[in-house]
Amino acid sequence: MMLSRAKPAIGPGSTTPAKEADKKKKKIPKVEDFLNLRDYTGAITLLEFNRNSGRGNDESDMWIAYCAFHLGDYKRSMEEYSRLTKKDGCHPDLWTNLACCYFFLGMYPEADSAVQKGPKSRLQNRLLFHLSHKFSDEKRLMGFHQNLQDIIEDQLSLASIHYLRSHYQEAIDIYKRILLDNRDFLALNVYVALCYYKLDYYDVSQEVLAVYLQQYPDSAIALNLKACNHFRLYNGKAAEAELKSLQEMASPSFVFARDLIKHNLVVFRGGEGSLQVLPPLIDVIPEARLNLVIYYLKQDDVTEAYNLIKDLEPTTPQEYILKGVVNAALGQESGSREHLKIAQQYFQLVGGSASECDTIPGRQCMSSCFFLLKQFEDVLIYLNSIKSYFYNDDTFNFNYAQAKAAVGNFKEAEEVFLLIQSEKTKNDYTYLSWLARCYIMNRKARLAWELYLKMETSGESFSLLQLIANDCYKMGQFYYAAKAFDVLERLDPNPEYWEGKRGACVGVFQMIIAGHEPRDQLRETIRLLRNTNNPQAEYVIRTLKKWAKDNTVPV
Incomplete structure (x- = not known):
């Protein structure tokens, strides 16, 4: 079945092919039409067509430069204006327009030189005002400010x-x-x-x-x-x-x-794709340098981060903060007091400024400043004021817990340490050593010992053993002090470790006599004493065995 037509093919209601063609004819647009619509792509296309057809002139070239500028193609605009300024008797305003292109391309000395060749105008004053800011010339900036x-x-x-x-x-x-x-x-x-x-x-x-x-x-x-x-x-x-x-x-x-x-x-x-995208943008977008520095910090590449930011003169709070963080990281990694001092000064500058003192970053800066100065009571004043914003933030909790432990508040410090989820942080020696100390101070020496058992043999595990041995001894948790000193003595036959083990074993014996430790620990204590070649061990063992025999304790 065929559908009926809406119009006859021939007759009063039809449209002849000639008339249809006339209807489709459109008026050829002019450059002014495109400019009025701010269609700079259309305008520049028509202008280039005219120029390529031999109908171009200086005026159309100026419009091409104008359109390129408004399309953000400052390089193309600069090339057009630069070519026009080389002609004899060029319009003086071209120098100011060229200077604007240089400015947007980041070529500030060239912009300053070009704009001086143009006539005095409000545009020239505005451009010089901005250039003064770029050159950090306060006196010059105020002069042009007064002309606004x-x-x-x-x-x-x-x-x-x-x-x-x-x-x-x-x-x-x-x-x-x-x-x-x-x-x-x-x-x-x-x-x-x-x-x-x-x-x-x-x-x-x-x-x-x-x-x-x-x-x-x-x-x-x-x-x-x-x-x-x-x-x-x-x-x-x-x-x-x-x-x-x-x-x-x-x-x-x-x-x-x-x-x-x-x-x-x-x-x-x-940060995905940082190394591919950010390096070419470093001198185009100011934040690109800062974000690349942050990427390197997250990758623990402190040296690269420092090389990227060392020559940056900070002007914004974010730049001061990041430069402080990089110097702090480098100072802690290399043991450089100079870098730590620079970091502390940057943090204090931001945290003490009128515009930042009541902001969260400002308070973080002051806490970091006092952290580096080891004034942990002051650290907690600032961290307590913003902790509600960082409940699940591992970095914040890590610093907060360390400050709590440093002032002796081990119970709360332990709770905050255990909130941390990051496996990287939980495997960090600083985290392990502070958590072990909290466990010991909270009379949970067994948990501190388990932290050591999970570690692979290394210099860090040896240091943790020393911490457990000495802190447990100090806190009267002699059983785990004896176990730690025993391993230390076997790893390094230092007389001090034997003396520590001997004292800890005697301490365990005293605790058993007082009824504060189970009697079956006596057998383990004697076994630890036998793991040594020191002749004093036999004398202590005989004393322990005699007491066990008199009190019917199996050993």
Whole structure:
């Protein structure tokens, strides 16, 4: 059965092929049409077509450079502007435009040189303002700061400098003031959201960001920030899902933010792919260097971490903290007091600063500072104030338990040590030695002995034996002190170990007489005494056997 036609093939209701062709004819767009729509890809395509067709000129070349700049292709834009500045009688504004390209490429000395050749203008002042910040020239920065006017472009530059100097609330105040009079400046919501993200207000950041995403759902920068908020609020998997949706959109802005997204995917995946992705981005994205340092620290490659960060002059709390952590790790690994002192100073600088003293990282810094100074009472003041945020954090619990044990609070220290789940930490000698000491001080010497039995023979197991032997002796837990001294004596025939074993065995004998230890331990004590060639052993054994015979104790 054939379906009936909606229109006749020939007749009043039909459309002739000629008329159909006319309808399909479209007006050829102009460059201005693309620019008005901010379709820089379309504009640059048409401009290049014209140039390749022999219809190009200096003006069209300037527009190509302009479009490339707005597409984030600063290298291409720089090449176009650079070529134009070499022509006689070039427009003086080209030098300022070229300087902007150099700035975005990180070529700050070249930007400074080029912008000086341009005419004085508000754009020139703003660029010099930013360059002064990059050069850390405070006097010069304040000079250009004074030239800023109460116009939107200048105020946005001021807000960005506040942001770069970690003055996030000041930046928010400027953005909000501009938004009050310019509700259609939706991009400012992204800047405000970014500031709230830096202030750890991730929920607020999401709310502000949603205003922009409703209008521009394919924005790479906005979606990337949303993913970062998800990472902080939930986990890496939730964050990665946000970026996946961006990749599937194939948004033009995705190309612009490709490096940023590649970098953040490494972070969201817990460092997976760090060595492949991060090294080429070190001089492109500042955080890439920091995250590569973190990767090396997690791999226990402290030397590589130090080599990567040693020449970095820290300017943000995160950089100071990470440089402190690296110096602390290197100092502890190499026994360098100098590195430990540098770490302590960095931690104190961050923890004592007005902006960080009441933040969680700030309090962690102060606790680390006092930890290195071995002022453990002060360590606990800071750790107690933030422990509710780190209940299941193995690193926090490891430091917290050590501080508890260092001030003699062995009962709570033992409880916190046992919360740790990381097998790597639980096999660490520092963990084993502190836990063994806690067991002994809490009169659980048997558990400390079992820790030793699980270890393979090594220098660390020998050190743990010494700790068990001496601490058990000190705490009157002579049976396990005697067992530990016995193994030590067999491993190293040092007279001190025999003296320790002899004293511990006598201590066990005294405890049996007093009824504090079971009598069957006497047989084990005599066996331990026989594991020696020292002639004093026979005298002690005879004394023990005589008492056993008189008290009908089998030996």
